[in-house]
Amino acid sequence: MVLQAWIEVACILVATAVAASAVAPWLAAVFRVDADGGAANRCESWLEQLERPVLRLAGAWPVQEMTAGTYAAAILVFHAVGFGLLLAVLRLQPLLPWNPDQLPAVPWLIAINTAASFTTNTNWQSYGGETTLAPISQSLGLTVQNFVSAASGLCVLAVLVRGLVRRDSGTVGNFWRDLVRCTLGLLLPLAILLGLVLASQGVVQTFGTHLEVTPLDPSIAPDGTEPPPQRIVIGPVASQVAIKQLGTNGGGYFNANGAHPFENPTPLTNLLEIVAMLVIPMASCLAFGRWVGDRRQGRALLAAMSVLFLPFLLLIVRCETQPNPQLAATVPAVDQSPSRDHEGGSMEGKEVRFGPASSALFAVATTATSCGAVNAMHDSFSPLGGLVAMWMIQLGEVVFGGVGTGLAGLLAYTLVAVFVAGLMVGRSPEFLGKKIEAREMKMGMVVLLVPPIATLLGTAAACMMPSESAAAPNPGPHGFSELLYAFSSAANNNGSAFGGLTATSGFWTLALATAMLASRLLTMLPLVAIGGSLAAKRTVAESAGTLPTHTPLFVLLVAGAVILVGALSFVPALALGPLAESLQPVASAAGGGP
Amino acid sequence: MTSPANDRPAPGFAASVVAQLFPACAVLAVLTVVTGIVYPVAMTVAIQAAFPGPASGNQVQDAAGVVRGSRLIGQQFGGPRWFHGRPSGTGNGPYDPTASGGTNLGPTNPALATAVRERAEALARDNPAQSAAIPIDLVTASGSGLDPHVSPAAALLQVPRVAAARNLDEQAVRRLVEQHVEPALLGVFGRPRVNVLELNLALERLSRGPEQSSAN
Numbered sequence: 001m002v003l004q005a006w007i008e009v010a011c012i013l014v015a016t017a018v019a020a021s022a023v024a025p026w027l028a029a030v031f032r033v034d035a036d037g038g039a040a041n042r043c044e045s046w047l048e049q050l051e052r053p054v055l056r057l058a059g060a061w062p063v064q065e066m067t068a069g070t071y072a073a074a075i076l077v078f079h080a081v082g083f084g085l086l087l088a089v090l091r092l093q094p095l096l097p098w099n100p101d102q103l104p105a106v107p108w109l110i111a112i113n114t115a116a117s118f119t120t121n122t123n124w125q126s127y128g129g130e131t132t133l134a135p136i137s138q139s140l141g142l143t144v145q146n147f148v149s150a151a152s153g154l155c156v157l158a159v160l161v162r163g164l165v166r167r168d169s170g171t172v173g174n175f176w177r178d179l180v181r182c183t184l185g186l187l188l189p190l191a192i193l194l195g196l197v198l199a200s201q202g203v204v205q206t207f208g209t210h211l212e213v214t215p216l217d218p219s220i221a222p223d224g225t226e227p228p229p230q231r232i233v234i235g236p237v238a239s240q241v242a243i244k245q246l247g248t249n250g251g252g253y254f255n256a257n258g259a260h261p262f263e264n265p266t267p268l269t270n271l272l273e274i275v276a277m278l279v280i281p282m283a284s285c286l287a288f289g290r291w292v293g294d295r296r297q298g299r300a301l302l303a304a305m306s307v308l309f310l311p312f313l314l315l316i317v318r319c320e321t322q323p324n325p326q327l328a329a330t331v332p333a334v335d336q337s338p339s340r341d342h343e344g345g346s347m348e349g350k351e352v353r354f355g356p357a358s359s360a361l362f363a364v365a366t367t368a369t370s371c372g373a374v375n376a377m378h379d380s381f382s383p384l385g386g387l388v389a390m391w392m393i394q395l396g397e398v399v400f401g402g403v404g405t406g407l408a409g410l411l412a413y414t415l416v417a418v419f420v421a422g423l424m425v426g427r428s429p430e431f432l433g434k435k436i437e438a439r440e441m442k443m444g445m446v447v448l449l450v451p452p453i454a455t456l457l458g459t460a461a462a463c464m465m466p467s468e469s470a471a472a473p474n475p476g477p478h479g480f481s482e483l484l485y486a487f488s489s490a491a492n493n494n495g496s497a498f499g500g501l502t503a504t505s506g507f508w509t510l511a512l513a514t515a516m517l518a519s520r521l522l523t524m525l526p527l528v529a530i531g532g533s534l535a536a537k538r539t540v541a542e543s544a545g546t547l548p549t550h551t552p553l554f555v556l557l558v559a560g561a562v563i564l565v566g567a568l569s570f571v572p573a574l575a576l577g578p579l580a581e582s583l584q585p586v587a588s589a590a591g592g593g594p
Numbered sequence: 595m596t597s598p599a600n601d602r603p604a605p606g607f608a609a610s611v612v613a614q615l616f617p618a619c620a621v622l623a624v625l626t627v628v629t630g631i632v633y634p635v636a637m638t639v640a641i642q643a644a645f646p647g648p649a650s651g652n653q654v655q656d657a658a659g660v661v662r663g664s665r666l667i668g669q670q671f672g673g674p675r676w677f678h679g680r681p682s683g684t685g686n687g688p689y690d691p692t693a694s695g696g697t698n699l700g701p702t703n704p705a706l707a708t709a710v711r712e713r714a715e716a717l718a719r720d721n722p723a724q725s726a727a728i729p730i731d732l733v734t735a736s737g738s739g740l741d742p743h744v745s746p747a748a749a750l751l752q753v754p755r756v757a758a759a760r761n762l763d764e765q766a767v768r769r770l771v772e773q774h775v776e777p778a779l780l781g782v783f784g785r786p787r788v789n790v791l792e793l794n795l796a797l798e799r800l801s802r803g804p805e806q807s808s809a810n
Binding site for chain 1: 607610611613614615616617618619620621622624625626628629630631633634637638640641642644645648649650651652653656660661662663664666667669670671672673675676680685689690691692693694695696697698699700701702703704706707710711714718726727728729730731733734735736737738739740741742743744745746747748750778779781782783784785786787791794795798
């Protein structure tokens with residue numbers, strides 16, 4: 001049984017790798033990275049057909065190349081407009097059509113938090129999907145941002161790649177063309193494909209909003225009366241789930257997210273949803289190799305991510321398939337070890353159809369990729385399992401990371417690694433022929449440091465306000481973990497949660513919204529600035545002193561930089577939360593008491 | 595880098611922001627129509643045509659043809675006559691599909707140990723005939739609170755109680771459970787499991803069958 005769990009994990013990873021190598025050439029063709037347009041390929045003319053009417057309507061046709069400053073302005077404006085539209089949809093919900101249950105306007109605080117959450121690709125859920133949002137808000141509001149926030153992440157990656165590929169260039173591409181291409185040419189077809197398969201398995205997709213049925217067991221009624229009907233919420237779920245997984249968004253149609261049987265009904269949908277989270281971030285690495293004309297470079301970045309991913313995967317799967325020692329001590333009559341007829345392991349907050357191993361895989365995939373969808377409740381994971389999930393987020397979402405933003409963030413770490421290595425051997429640091437200088441380093445530092453600062457400041461603020469830290473329901477170190485997880489998730493644009501936390505007060509909604517916006521914009525805009533400054537440089541010829549950036553040694557250097565920043569920033573905080581919890585003595589069989 | 599325009603020679607950041615306002619609104623409007631209206635509506639129409647059953651919630655009917663639930667959404671069962679599912683931490687009482695979710699009790703929270711102990715004691719009381727250990731999934735709440743499944747062991751544990759309460763042959767009930775075990779996909783993906791609602795529907799059919807024939 002344990003062996004079968006490991007085989008399942010391995011099979012899912014292989015399926016992901018196959019899918020990523022299939023998507024990579026497609027992704028590479030979607031963004032044109034060279035300055036002069038280059039030779040138009042077949043894909044190119046198809047994409048132009050798709051984008052021309054949209055861009056013409058927007059007054060952005062014929063396409064003009066943008067400077068990094070203009071590109072950054074476009075990103076900023078697009079986020080602001082997207083935030084405004086989503087806020088308007090949530091507030092005007094009762095006036096819009098396709099709100100059959102006549103749900104009222106979303107309260108201001110929740111609406112602001114949700115608008116920040118979805119425009120920043122975080123998808124923190126302070127709303128309860130079933131009770132707060134009408135199908136119109138799910139579709140017109142959330143689904144749209146699921147597409148475009150993911151697409152703008154890829155745009156930032158494209159700018160950075162253009163910076164590395166172009167020489168003496170004042171421009172880094174056109175945001176509107178990149179955005180439209182990526183949405184219509186990549187994300188939409190993939191979402192349609194995935195949505196159809198998910199729906200065939202039982203992910204609902206309907207214009208209806210609920211079923212009312214009489215439960216089978218009449219005895220559950222309070223006093224022999226007719227039992228209350230079970231009200232089953234349904235809606236256009238498959239279309240939203242497909243893109244929330246692919247775009248590493250993660251905001252669920254339902255409160256329970258991917259644990260809800262209508263979002264993730266079978267082991268097959270679970271497999272596909274895990275693959276969907278990882279596929280574009282992985283494919284980005286392989287596409288990177290194609291863009292820079294040296295596939296080894298892409299494979300090295302993928303290797304650096306995998307080196308960080310696999311040990312954590314092994315740890316979390318091991319933790320979750322083990323018995324909970326607390327329960328073993330207090331309730332010895334309960335069997336937590338796996339056998340032919342049941343799975344055992346830590347099952348609180350997990351679904352029987354997935355079992356603990358693939359729930360753990362889902363958890364590490366969703367936190368490594370900034371997705372934040374969950375198929376089990378992370379709050380109830382074992383202390384070290386929860387630590388893995390939290391630390392994957394705190395590493396800055398660069399281990400696969402968000403769509404586009406993950407690889408872009410890892411490239412920032414790569415520049416740091418190159419710079420440090422350059423200092424150590426006394427050579428001027430360069431990456432793919434571009435000299436790395438003070439401006440890139442300054443911007444890179446902003447990218448690396450804003451998320452940890454926002455995480456730790458936010459957590460500290462929450463801890464200092466007893467009324468706000470009381471939002472964490474679990475006692476002891478685990479309560480602190482809930483606070484820390486919330487700010488880690490927001491400040492790294494992940495969106496998953498230790499869900500026991502009641503983050504609906506003014507402080508929590510607004511502080512988390514601020515953390516989400518700050519870290520999204522203060523990582524994206526400096527990355528665009530790095531792209532612009534690199535694009536303006538000449539390429540220096542490779543010499544004997546050039547540090548090769550595709551070797552195992554360099555892979556370890558990059559991974560080391562990520563671990564170092566992540567460890568230095570967060571180990572003290574992690575020691576107070578999950579580490580302390582894991583070291584707590586097991587309560588003696590408190591059994592029946594004296 | 596987001597400083598105002600006055601210290602920059604080129605177009606200036608503020609000017610760029612103003613210049614991008616119209617394209618931003620226009621592009622967002624078009625993409626909203628495509629991904630926020632056309633995409634979900636077209637998907638709904640296509641999926642309803644291709645997979646009408648799954649897309650509408652996998653509804654299950656009783657012997658009289660009345661819809662009694664969804665095979666994917668668990669229901670609350672009480673008393674000795676039914677197979678019970680897992681504990682549920684949903685919003686308004688157990689198995690409430692309008693507020694899905696788990697208990698979010700931490701692994702070392704004493705409240706979790708207490709809840710599990712109480713459930714284990716209740717199970718031992720209700721199922722005196724069984725001696726095997728209680729499988730963990732039967733005393734812990736699921737993530738969705740709507741988990742439609744239990745492990746085969748958790749269903750088998752309840753066989754003697756259910757058979758006795760319904761005056762059925764224990765072997766027949768055991769066979770019924772074994773028929774309802776859904777295996778792992780290709781032997782690898784997912785876990786063997788029993789759908790409690792479907793099992794109870796089949797149980798109703800089983801109890802009705804022999805009773806009617808013995809009455810004749």
